[in-house]
Amino acid sequence: QRQAMIENFDLEVEDKIRSMMAQLEADKADLQLKADCEIAQLPSCVRDMPLKAFLHEYNGDVSTAVRGVLKLDNERQDSLVSLPETPLAIRLRRKAAANH
Numbered sequence: 001q002r003q004a005m006i007e008n009f010d011l012e013v014e015d016k017i018r019s020m021m022a023q024l025e026a027d028k029a030d031l032q033l034k035a036d037c038e039i040a041q042l043p044s045c046v047r048d049m050p051l052k053a054f055l056h057e058y059n060g061d062v063s064t065a066v067r068g069v070l071k072l073d074n075e076r077q078d079s080l081v082s083l084p085e086t087p088l089a090i091r092l093r094r095k096a097a098a099n100h
Contacts, residue, residue: 011096045065046062046066056094059096059097060094061093
């Protein structure tokens with residue numbers, strides 16, 4: 001009877017592990033999709049720049065990065081509507097600031 005209980009326990013543990021692994025894979029896929037959507041919302045000039053440049057040169061600010069890439073002068077910068085930061089950019093800027 002003890003052996004049967006141990007075997008039953010092992011089966012339950014294996015089932016729980018399978019269930020958790022399936023949930024992990026689903027969560028991973030969901031997170032990847034969310035990250036891809038965040039990145040797709042960025043202007044292409046920002047998407048194409050190296051992350052290091054985006055963080056160090058522009059402090060993770062999308063508006064500043066777009067202006068820097070387009071090399072807008074002060075007059076044109078003032079007339080340009082401020083581009084909103086995406087949640088990803090905000091998190092990256094905060095992380096970069098915390099590391100300094």
